[in-house]
Amino acid sequence: MKYLLNSFCYAFLVVLLSSCIDSYAPDVIEHPESFLVVDGFINSRGVTTIRLSRTVSLQNNGTIPVETKAVLYLEDEAGLRYPLVEGKAGTYQSAALTLSTAKKVRLRIKTAAQKDYASDYATVKVTPPIDAVNWRVQDGGVQVFVNAHDDTKQSRYYRWEYEETWEFTSAYRSYLEFKDGKMQPRRDDIYHCWSSENPTVIKLGNTVKLAQDIVSDFPLRLLPSNSVKLRYRYSMLVKQYVQTPDEYAYWEALRKNTESIGTLFDALPTQLTGNVHSLSDASEVVIGFVGAHSMTQKRLFIHYTELPRDWKYETGYEKCMVLDTIPKPGEPSSVNVLSYFLDNLYVPVDQVVEAPQLTYVASSADCIDCRKRGTNVKPEFWP
Structure with missing residues (x-):
């Protein structure tokens, strides 16, 4: 009897709760403001690339609008300016520069609507070289690591990005092509190809609690043993940046907002507070953090002959079984x-x-x- 009563109460509670759930769309979704988004950093040893766009409603499934025809330049504390020129719509680039670490620098923006923005002056940092990008078989796949150090102990805060490229083949090799109204021997190889991907995952690491400024075997990427990327030859280009504590904190908040939300115990989303501000309206929200540092990089290759022989790789063409x-x-x-x-x-x-x-x-x-x-x-x- 007790069991039946408990079952009834549970069923009643489920019905009651389900009847009380209504969909909720907050006002910010219905009437969103279009905030300026500033993506990029000031490259102290090369070309600076800045991308400008606007935020859109969560219900908008279209493309992200870019901010075009703006005037951008870098400005150091002494007033020296370096212009950025728009190439692809919404993307602005400078010439290759070598900026002094003795002077702070910032980004200035004037939009086509004549609104002025500026980032805070940032200390120019120089990123040390990557010591090594290595890998080993573990955890049912290939784990890729990065290693770096700074003898001056001035880096401490690191961020990494990587680009993946891999060789692959289609399901069948074609020896003929229908061209100019007739069948003829195929000239182009459409069997062997290469594909690339730029994952948006945010990889951060710091050595603040260490006596030495050394990054040892920081895990970047775990490729499963059946990955199509490992079938022939795989390459990863790792890019390394050092940051100030404030820039690191911004990227850490961005990482938590985009990657760590999903369960009751994950961190709650936070308001991203960058270092770009409107000069005409202090209350206007601007998204982005423009730091000033250089970038170093190193490339890794993995050939299938270096991997266990019993691994079975996906091809991506598993449904193409019958000609x-x-x-x-x-x-x-x-x-x-x-x-x-x-x-x-x-x-x-x-x-x-x-x-x-x-x-x-x-x-x-x-x-x-x-x-x-x-x-x-x-x-x-x-x-």
Whole structure:
């Protein structure tokens, strides 16, 4: 009886709670302000790239609007200015610069609407070289690490980004192509390709509690043992930046807001307070932190022959298991075989020589043409 009563109470509670849940859309979603977003840093040893955009409503599924036709320049404490020129819409670049560490520097912005913004003056820092990017097999895959140090103990706060590139092949190799109204030997290789990815994960590390300014085997990326990226050859380009404590704190808050939310015990989202401000309206929210430092980088390669032989890799083409025969079985011999290839829905693989009539094996472009997932142009840095 006690069990039945408890079950009834539980069921009643579930119904009661479910009947009390209404969808809630806060006013900020319905009537959002369009805040300026400033993305980039002042490169003290190279080209500075700054991207300007605007925030959009959470309900907006369209593209993010960029801020175009703005006037940007870098300015040091002595008043020396270095202009940035807009290339791609919303993206502004300077010439290659070498900035003095003795003078603080900031970013100035004037939008097309004649609104002025500026970042706080920042101390110019020089990022030390990356000592090594290494890897080892562990945790059911390949773990990639970064190592660095600063003998002057002036770095302490580090941030890393990485770009991944890998070689892959499509499901089938095509020896023929339908071009200029006829079938002919294929000239372009659409079987071997390369693909690249720039993960947005935020990787931060500091040595504040250490006697030495040494980063030892900081984990950057764990690739599962079946990853398609490891099937032939994989490369990672690691970029390293040193930051001030304030810039590091900004990126740490951004990391928590974007990566650590999802359970009851995760950190609550916080208001991002950057170092870019409106000069005409102190209450205006501007998103972004513009630090001043250099960037160092190092590239890693992993070849499949260096990995365990029993690993089985995904191809990305697991659904491309069966080739089609053109013409299809049972079709009359009078059918126009080449018409199958007019609209590019089918891509020929090869001709069936022993067939009594003109016959080809073919598949969809998604299964044959690797350019659908990458490029067949070999990267300049590839071995």
